[in-house]
Amino acid sequence: MSLAVDRVPHLAVVGNPNTGKSTLFSALTGIFTRTGNFPGVTVEMKLGRLKTSTREAVLVDLPGTYSLAARSADERVTVDVLLGLRPEIGSLAGALCIVDGTNIERNLYLFSQVRDLGLPVLLIVNMIDRAEKAGIAITEPELSQRLGVPVVFCNAHDQSSVALVQKSIFEFIEQNPPAAHGTDLAAQQASNSDFPPAFETAVNELQGLLSAHGRKMPRPLVSRLLIDIDGQIEQAEVQPWPELSSHLKRLREQVSAAGYRISGIEPRVRYAAIRKAIAGLEIRPVRQAGQFSEKLDGWLTHSVFGLLIFIFMMFVVFQLLYRGAEPVMVLMETAFGSLQDLVGGMMPRGPLRSLVTQGIIAGVGGVLVFLPQIVLLFLFLAILEDCGYMARAAFLMDRLMTKVGLSGKSFVPLMSSFACAIPGVMATRVIENRKDRMVTILVAPLMSCSARLPVYSLLIGAFIPGVSFLGGWVDLRSLVLLAFLSLGAIVAIPVAWILKKTIFPGETPPFVMELPPYKWPSIKTVFQRVYDRAAAFVVRAGTLILLTSIVIWGLGYFPGDHSRENAILAEMEETRQIFEDPLQRRENLQQQLAGSDDAPPPSPVESASLENELNSLNQQLKEFDALMEKLEGELIATQGQLQENSFLGMAGHWIEPIVRPLGWDWRIGVGVLASFPAREVIIATLGVIYNLGEGMEAESPQLRDALINSRNPDGSPVFTIPVALSIMVFFALCAQCMATLVVVSQESGSWKWAVFTFVYMTALAYVGALITFQVASLWW
Amino acid sequence: MTATLESLQTGQHARVQDVQGDDSLALRIMEMGLLPGAEIEFIGRAPLGDPLEIRVAGYHLSLRKAEAHRVVIEMI
Numbered sequence: 001m002s003l004a005v006d007r008v009p010h011l012a013v014v015g016n017p018n019t020g021k022s023t024l025f026s027a028l029t030g031i032f033t034r035t036g037n038f039p040g041v042t043v044e045m046k047l048g049r050l051k052t053s054t055r056e057a058v059l060v061d062l063p064g065t066y067s068l069a070a071r072s073a074d075e076r077v078t079v080d081v082l083l084g085l086r087p088e089i090g091s092l093a094g095a096l097c098i099v100d101g102t103n104i105e106r107n108l109y110l111f112s113q114v115r116d117l118g119l120p121v122l123l124i125v126n127m128i129d130r131a132e133k134a135g136i137a138i139t140e141p142e143l144s145q146r147l148g149v150p151v152v153f154c155n156a157h158d159q160s161s162v163a164l165v166q167k168s169i170f171e172f173i174e175q176n177p178p179a180a181h182g183t184d185l186a187a188q189q190a191s192n193s194d195f196p197p198a199f200e201t202a203v204n205e206l207q208g209l210l211s212a213h214g215r216k217m218p219r220p221l222v223s224r225l226l227i228d229i230d231g232q233i234e235q236a237e238v239q240p241w242p243e244l245s246s247h248l249k250r251l252r253e254q255v256s257a258a259g260y261r262i263s264g265i266e267p268r269v270r271y272a273a274i275r276k277a278i279a280g281l282e283i284r285p286v287r288q289a290g291q292f293s294e295k296l297d298g299w300l301t302h303s304v305f306g307l308l309i310f311i312f313m314m315f316v317v318f319q320l321l322y323r324g325a326e327p328v329m330v331l332m333e334t335a336f337g338s339l340q341d342l343v344g345g346m347m348p349r350g351p352l353r354s355l356v357t358q359g360i361i362a363g364v365g366g367v368l369v370f371l372p373q374i375v376l377l378f379l380f381l382a383i384l385e386d387c388g389y390m391a392r393a394a395f396l397m398d399r400l401m402t403k404v405g406l407s408g409k410s411f412v413p414l415m416s417s418f419a420c421a422i423p424g425v426m427a428t429r430v431i432e433n434r435k436d437r438m439v440t441i442l443v444a445p446l447m448s449c450s451a452r453l454p455v456y457s458l459l460i461g462a463f464i465p466g467v468s469f470l471g472g473w474v475d476l477r478s479l480v481l482l483a484f485l486s487l488g489a490i491v492a493i494p495v496a497w498i499l500k501k502t503i504f505p506g507e508t509p510p511f512v513m514e515l516p517p518y519k520w521p522s523i524k525t526v527f528q529r530v531y532d533r534a535a536a537f538v539v540r541a542g543t544l545i546l547l548t549s550i551v552i553w554g555l556g557y558f559p560g561d562h563s564r565e566n567a568i569l570a571e572m573e574e575t576r577q578i579f580e581d582p583l584q585r586r587e588n589l590q591q592q593l594a595g596s597d598d599a600p601p602p603s604p605v606e607s608a609s610l611e612n613e614l615n616s617l618n619q620q621l622k623e624f625d626a627l628m629e630k631l632e633g634e635l636i637a638t639q640g641q642l643q644e645n646s647f648l649g650m651a652g653h654w655i656e657p658i659v660r661p662l663g664w665d666w667r668i669g670v671g672v673l674a675s676f677p678a679r680e681v682i683i684a685t686l687g688v689i690y691n692l693g694e695g696m697e698a699e700s701p702q703l704r705d706a707l708i709n710s711r712n713p714d715g716s717p718v719f720t721i722p723v724a725l726s727i728m729v730f731f732a733l734c735a736q737c738m739a740t741l742v743v744v745s746q747e748s749g750s751w752k753w754a755v756f757t758f759v760y761m762t763a764l765a766y767v768g769a770l771i772t773f774q775v776a777s778l779w780w
Numbered sequence: 781m782t783a784t785l786e787s788l789q790t791g792q793h794a795r796v797q798d799v800q801g802d803d804s805l806a807l808r809i810m811e812m813g814l815l816p817g818a819e820i821e822f823i824g825r826a827p828l829g830d831p832l833e834i835r836v837a838g839y840h841l842s843l844r845k846a847e848a849h850r851v852v853i854e855m856i
Contacts, residue, residue, distance in 0.1 A: 228807070263806040510843070
């Protein structure tokens with residue numbers, strides 16, 4: 001998809017975090033934006049259209065940043081887009097730099113970097129109402145004259161103010177036709193005389209060296225290469241040309257020798273220039289002791305109450321995800337079940353019907369069932385983020401997370417993964433550091449999500465004795481459940497540590513982070529964020545999840561001959577039709593006898609007459625019941641046979657030697673293979689394998705008994721306590737959740753990471769289950 | 781011995797004298813406004829002892845002890 005073909009002028013939107021940039025972006029462009037993805041990096045940029053009846057422009061929303069010094073490939077994208085070096089965006093007509101009027105000095109640092117790229121810049125001073133209250137007294141033309149670029153004041157929450165900004169943007173575009181600022185940024189000479197001559201000389205020499213080596217680089221990029229010690233540009237350029245390292249070292253020493261330490265040169269020069277430009281604009285700090293925000297912060301970061309409030313908030317989020325989403329999810333499952341029946345009823349039996357109902361409808365349901373959790377989590381996170389609390393959450397939890405080499409920003413995504421890894425992995429976007437973000441993504445699926453619960457409750461209910469200790473206060477089953485719920489998180493600690501040491505080595509990234517003042521969240525920004533995340537999941541991850549569901553359906557359906565199954569199903573249906581009236585009557589009678597909320601149970605006299613009628617009906621339907629029971633038995637046996645002979649079943653037999661040391665037989669193997677789309681599928685699969693039909697749930701006593709009573713050919717039980725433990729350990733650690741793997745591949749920017757996640761988790765799960773079974777077998 | 785930002789107590793004011801080191805971390809610290817000459821106020825520590833919160837250039841900044849250790853200060 002080339003975004004550059006249309007001739008509508010493109011403008012980048014840049015600014016520090018917490019400047020109201022996204023609020024202004026959505027106010028200008030509306031809710032519906034496109035997302036531009038960049039191959040090889042995890043950055044995505046939103047593109048929105050700015051439109052009047054006669055004019056149009058495209059705004060490219062760049063990630064919020066404090067500086068253009070790129071430390072990672074993700075940060076590099078921002079610089080490249082601004083320089084017009086990304087073909088996905090093409091050359092820009094200019095940049096809109098949004099600054100927070102209450103914190104203008106630090107905000108102008110990024111502005112000064114952007115301006116030096118040679119791009120026309122429109123400076124948008126946001127939160128001007130608050131800045132004016134804080135004592136800033138300057139007009140737009142005055143500030144514009146001091147900084148040498150057009151300036152517009154703005155309150156992103158105010159409609160009329162946004163309209164003025166829009167007008168200024170179009171004026172800005174007219175004043176800067178694309179040809180005027182020249183597309184050849186490479187030819188540009190030293191434009192910023194603020195830097196000392198020794199530095200400019202070094203940049204010139206470096207540019208000469210690069211171009212002699214056949215590397216034409218825009219001058220702003222060359223100075224960034226010189227300034228950013230061990231930054232992304234240096235890493236990328238040194239790789240094909242290792243000698244560059246020694247040139248850089250020499251040139252940096254040359255600048256240092258002239259009295260300018262290289263790391264300090266840019267901030268010193270820029271801040272000096274900024275202070276000069278805004279001299280006399282003394283603004284009282286907006287955040288002062290005694291103010292509401294300060295008092296609130298005193299409580300929220302308090303050494304005792306801060307932690308307690310944080311734990312309470314996380315508890316609420318977690319309960320919302322875990323319990324709040326459940327009714328909606330159950331409703332959706334029921335709705336999709338009815339849809340399967342409805343559509344299935346309109347189609348002749350056969351592979352097509354099975355594909356539509358079991359493959360497609362079940363697959364779409366399997367995607368949408370995650371939506372309630374995603375929407376809820378991002379609703380909560382967007383509110384916390386927008387009001388300024390998320391920075392405090394990272395502040396509070398940082399110490400804890402540094403123990404495994406991560407930062408405080410990884411805490412909330414990992415905690416959310418206890419409900420579901422999908423929104424958890426999606427929430428890692430707040431982590432700017434690529435390595436931290438990758439490690440967080442890779443360990444998030446280890447957290448014990450709600451889909452593991454049915455597996456645990458089935459096996460614990462069946463095999464762990466219901467004894468209690470300490471006078472009934474502690475129950476063994478709950479203890480075992482708790483152990484399995486924490487297993488993943490405990491394993492995640494060494495995994496994160498090892499990943500940090502091996503695949504993502506390097507120094508601990510700095511944790512220099514702004515703690516913004518508290519404010520009321522903007523409903524529009526919150527809604528926009530929730531919509532973005534939900535849409536991204538459904539559209540991008542959803543299609544892939546659906547495709548995989550269909551493939552798994554095919555593996556479970558073919559190559560068996562389903563004619564016998566279809567014949568039995570048809571016969572059952574016909575038989576039911578013949579006896580439709582008495583069956584209906586019987587159901588009514590049973591309902592009346594049982595009573596309901598609307599109708600209380602009948603009186604004893606009525607009851608007796610109803611019972612009589614029911615008994616005679618049962619007599620009448622005796623033949624029918626017997627026939628149906630026989631057919632059902634045949635059907636389940638046929639389905640079990642079909643499953644055993646399907647590709648999936650063959651694979652189950654094939655892997656039996658591999659899973660034997662875990663104490664499993666081929667049936668458990670099939671169950672594990674079939675549960676690749678989602679862990680909880682194993683319950684239904686075991687139901688089919690143990691000839692109980694597909695409708696089994698974790699709480700079904702029949703399934704529990706079937707597991708307890710199942711026997712190996714030699715008569716020994718298939719399931720023993722070691723086997724049950726081994727299965728649970730496997731499910732605690734394995735990556736049997738296709739949707740998570742799809743989201744991992746999407747969020748990490750490469751399917752290879754999904755494969756990596758699957759392989760490492762499966763290996764952990766296998767080894768864990770092996771050790772568990774072998775050790776547990778010594779006792780039982 | 782020179783005092784660093786790490787050693788400040790809640791409510792104390794100080795002026796930055798130097799940011800030690802010549803690397804990307806030093807650049808990052810200075811980019812956020814912790815330049816020689818900048819006035820800072822120590823707001824407090826996170827409940828678990830790290831990171832720290834300071835006020836600089838009219839806003840609040842959080843940084844870890846390891847980073848604060850780089851920032852040489854004089855009391856005012």
